[in-house]
Amino acid sequence: METENRPLDALNQSRGKRVMVELKNQKQLIGKLRAFDIHINTVLEDTEELENGLTKRKLGLVFVRGDTIVLISPAH
Amino acid sequence: METENRPLDALNQSRGKRVMVELKNQKQLIGKLRAFDIHINTVLEDTEELENGLTKRKLGLVFVRGDTIVLISPAH
Amino acid sequence: METENRPLDALNQSRGKRVMVELKNQKQLIGKLRAFDIHINTVLEDTEELENGLTKRKLGLVFVRGDTIVLISPAH
Amino acid sequence: METENRPLDALNQSRGKRVMVELKNQKQLIGKLRAFDIHINTVLEDTEELENGLTKRKLGLVFVRGDTIVLISPAH
Amino acid sequence: METENRPLDALNQSRGKRVMVELKNQKQLIGKLRAFDIHINTVLEDTEELENGLTKRKLGLVFVRGDTIVLISPAH
Amino acid sequence: METENRPLDALNQSRGKRVMVELKNQKQLIGKLRAFDIHINTVLEDTEELENGLTKRKLGLVFVRGDTIVLISPAH
Amino acid sequence: METENRPLDALNQSRGKRVMVELKNQKQLIGKLRAFDIHINTVLEDTEELENGLTKRKLGLVFVRGDTIVLISPAH
Numbered sequence: 001m002e003t004e005n006r007p008l009d010a011l012n013q014s015r016g017k018r019v020m021v022e023l024k025n026q027k028q029l030i031g032k033l034r035a036f037d038i039h040i041n042t043v044l045e046d047t048e049e050l051e052n053g054l055t056k057r058k059l060g061l062v063f064v065r066g067d068t069i070v071l072i073s074p075a076h
Numbered sequence: 077m078e079t080e081n082r083p084l085d086a087l088n089q090s091r092g093k094r095v096m097v098e099l100k101n102q103k104q105l106i107g108k109l110r111a112f113d114i115h116i117n118t119v120l121e122d123t124e125e126l127e128n129g130l131t132k133r134k135l136g137l138v139f140v141r142g143d144t145i146v147l148i149s150p151a152h
Numbered sequence: 153m154e155t156e157n158r159p160l161d162a163l164n165q166s167r168g169k170r171v172m173v174e175l176k177n178q179k180q181l182i183g184k185l186r187a188f189d190i191h192i193n194t195v196l197e198d199t200e201e202l203e204n205g206l207t208k209r210k211l212g213l214v215f216v217r218g219d220t221i222v223l224i225s226p227a228h
Numbered sequence: 229m230e231t232e233n234r235p236l237d238a239l240n241q242s243r244g245k246r247v248m249v250e251l252k253n254q255k256q257l258i259g260k261l262r263a264f265d266i267h268i269n270t271v272l273e274d275t276e277e278l279e280n281g282l283t284k285r286k287l288g289l290v291f292v293r294g295d296t297i298v299l300i301s302p303a304h
Numbered sequence: 305m306e307t308e309n310r311p312l313d314a315l316n317q318s319r320g321k322r323v324m325v326e327l328k329n330q331k332q333l334i335g336k337l338r339a340f341d342i343h344i345n346t347v348l349e350d351t352e353e354l355e356n357g358l359t360k361r362k363l364g365l366v367f368v369r370g371d372t373i374v375l376i377s378p379a380h
Numbered sequence: 381m382e383t384e385n386r387p388l389d390a391l392n393q394s395r396g397k398r399v400m401v402e403l404k405n406q407k408q409l410i411g412k413l414r415a416f417d418i419h420i421n422t423v424l425e426d427t428e429e430l431e432n433g434l435t436k437r438k439l440g441l442v443f444v445r446g447d448t449i450v451l452i453s454p455a456h
Numbered sequence: 457m458e459t460e461n462r463p464l465d466a467l468n469q470s471r472g473k474r475v476m477v478e479l480k481n482q483k484q485l486i487g488k489l490r491a492f493d494i495h496i497n498t499v500l501e502d503t504e505e506l507e508n509g510l511t512k513r514k515l516g517l518v519f520v521r522g523d524t525i526v527l528i529s530p531a532h
Contacts, residue, residue, distance in 0.1 A: 007187045010195040011215045024177070024220070025100070025146060035083045040193070040217055041116070043086040047149075063087045063148040065116055068100070070177060072215040073199075101252070101298060111235045117268070119238040123301075139239045139300040141268055144252070159345040162338060163367045176329070176372070192345070192369050222329060224367040225351075253404070253450060263387045269420070271390040275453075291391045291452040293420055296404070311491045314499040315519045328481070328524070344497070344521050374481060376519040377503075405480070405526060415463045421496070423466040427529075443467045443528040445496055448480070 011036060011072060018075040019044070023068050027051055030075050031062065040066030087112060087148060094151040095120070099144050103127055106151050107138060116142030163188060163224060170227040171196070175220050179203055182227050183214060192218030239264060239300060246303040247272070251296050255279055258303050259290060268294030315340060315376060322379040323348070327372050331355055334379050335366060344370030391416060391452060398455040399424070403448050407431055410455050411442060420446030467492060467528060474531040475500070479524050483507055486531050487518060496522030 014033050021029040021042060028051075031044030047059040090109050097105040097118060104127075107120030123135040166185050173181040173194060180203075183196030199211040242261050249257040249270060256279075259272030275287040318337050325333040325346060332355075335348030351363040394413050401409040401422060408431075411424030427439040470489050477485040477498060484507075487500030503515040 005187050007189050007193040007195045007215060010187055010213070014213075014215075023146065025102075026177075029147075035081050035086055037083050041083040043083045059147075059149045060152075061086070061090075061150055063083060063090075065142070065145050065147065066217070067143070067219070068146045069217050070175065070220045071181075071211075071217065073211045074213055076212075099298065101254075105299075111233050111238055113235050117235040119235045135299075135301045136304075137238070137242075137302055139235055139242075141294070141297050141299065143295070144298045157339050159339045159341050159347045159367060162347040162365070166365075166367075178329075218369070219371070221369050222327065222372045223333075223363075223369065225363045226365055228364075251450065253406075257451075263385050263390055265387050269387040271387045287451075287453045288456075289390070289394075289454055291387055291394075293446070293449050293451065295447070296450045309491050311493050311497040311499045311519055314491055314517070318517075318519075330481075370521070371523070373521050374479065374524045375485075375515075375521065377515045378517055380516075403526065405482075409527075415461050415466055417463050421463040423463045439527075439529045441466070441470075441530055443463055443470075445522070445525050445527065447523070448526045 008036075008038065014072070014074055020073050020075045021064060022070045022072075023064070024070055025068065027056075029059070029062060029064065031059075033072075037066070040069050040072075042066065042069065042072070084112075084114065090148070090150055096149050096151045097140060098146045098148075099140070100146055101144065103132075105135070105138060105140065107135075109148075113142070116145050116148075118142065118145065118148070160188075160190065166224070166226055172225050172227045173216060174222045174224075175216070176222055177220065179208075181211070181214060181216065183211075185224075189218070192221050192224075194218065194221065194224070236264075236266065242300070242302055248301050248303045249292060250298045250300075251292070252298055253296065255284075257287070257290060257292065259287075261300075265294070268297050268300075270294065270297065270300070312340075312342065318376070318378055324377050324379045325368060326374045326376075327368070328374055329372065331360075333363070333366060333368065335363075337376075341370070344373050344376075346370065346373065346376070388416075388418065394452070394454055400453050400455045401444060402450045402452075403444070404450055405448065407436075409439070409442060409444065411439075413452075417446070420449050420452075422446065422449065422452070464492075464494065470528070470530055476529050476531045477520060478526045478528075479520070480526055481524065483512075485515070485518060485520065487515075489528075493522070496525050496528075498522065498525065498528070 019033045031047030035043040042064045047062040049057040095109045107123030111119040118140045123138045125133040171185045183199030187195040194216045196214045199214040201209040247261045259275030263271040270292045275290040277285040323337045335351030339347040346368045351366040353361040399413045411427030415423040422444045427442045429437040475489045487503030491499040498520045503518045505513040
């Protein structure tokens with residue numbers, strides 16, 4: 001399928017679902033993927049910040065600057 | 077809604093409200109979001125700088141260069 | 153052959169096959185290469201994250217931001 | 229007001245006034261904001277360099293490369 | 305000669321020959337230079353990874369993201 | 381004055397005069413400013429390299445890549 | 457002279473002569489400057505790598521990615 005050939009299309013399949021976003025500063029955010037753009041600037045809803053696997057903060061709505069992101073994966 | 081599909085639109089919904097801006101140097105700024113641009117260069121008013129959760133400085137008006145920002149979230 | 157002269161063409165030969173992706177944060181991802189773009193933003197399926205050669209996490213589908221990637225190589 | 233909606237317009241309101249410029253190398257510069265451009269390359273006059281809140285050097289006129297700047301705020 | 309005046313032309317003279325690629329993470333790759341582009345994204349064949357001068361891994365075909373490369377030199 | 385409103389114009393006023401260039405690697409160069417461009421790539425003549433305020437090396441003519449520069453200031 | 461006003465023109469005067477190239481990873485390369493481009497990607501011939509002032513390796517022909525370069529100066 002054509003849409004599977006582009007990384008942003010694959011990311012789009014996670015829109016509206018909970019994802020884990022790993023940041024360059026070692027932290028992880030888990031929240032519902034609401035929006036992203038070509039820079040991978042990303043907006044999450046109902047977000048929790050984890051450090052070493054433990055919830056550290058509840059952040060609610062979060063805008064993440066794309067260049068701080070390592071990877072995005074569906075949350076288990 | 078269309079406007080919810082773009083990260084900067086979501087950020088725009090926080091304009092005029094207090095937000096927490098986390099920086100790559102580990103510090104946090106809390107202030108009223110007055111302006112931002114596509115580079116995420118951001119202007120805050122009535123800003124406090126926090127380190128380890130404690131207010132370190134009152135900065136008033138602050139221009140933050142976008143590339144130093146990790147995330148922006150509504151302030152609790 | 154012409155297609156061998158461009159790096160992204162060589163990368164394209166690994167599409168649909170298992171690859172090892174080494175990240176700047178020292179971690180490795182092993183998964184099936186589903187998609188990539190000119191920024192080397194990459195999507196892997198059935199992904200495992202390794203640290204020091206040991207499986208650390210199973211991540212399933214993963215979107216990796218290109219600028220965090222050091223190298224990509226067919227998985228042994 | 230329209231001009232309040234763009235970060236560089238807010239910065240422009242500090243032109244000719246004393247500002248504190250915080251750098252990525254942890255140092256601070258305090259001087260009169262004479263000029264800046266879209267990269268946030270900035271020129272200060274009558275500049276003092278501070279480290280840990282103490283004046284370390286008097287630098288007079290200073291050209292600061294924009295990508296080394298974290299934030300700019302009116303000097304107290 | 306004209307072709308000697310551009311760095312990528314010099315690099316092109318090593319195509320099909322064994323080269324040493326030094327990375328920003330201190331590691332070295334030695335392999336046959338198959339392809340590169342203007343970002344210095346590079347593809348090597350029959351690649352060995354060295355650390356402190358010792359072979360650490362055999363990687364075979366490797367795609368290296370250009371921005372992780374310090375230098376490329378014919379392998380001795 | 382118009383020419384005072386752009387950072388590169390201010391820098392241009394130091395052309396032919398001795399300046400101190402502070403680098404991201406903590407070193408300082410003092411030399412006569414011969415040339416610069418919009419990337420702040422800079423050429424100095426009769427350059428001395430200082431570390432911790434002491435002359436470490438005499439370098440003569442030096443081309444400095446702009447992205448390594450923190451600030452440029454007239455030399456005292 | 458016009459050609460003295462642009463940094464790359466000054467660099468061009470060193471073409472064919474021995475130069476010292478200082479890298480962001482603290483190492484130095486000394487070799488004959490054969491080619492460079494606007495990114496300061498640089499090709500040296502008969503290159504020696506120095507660390508702490510001592511010859512560490514003879515590298516012969518070397519392609520150096522521009523963004524790893526701090527400065528270039530005629531070799532003494």
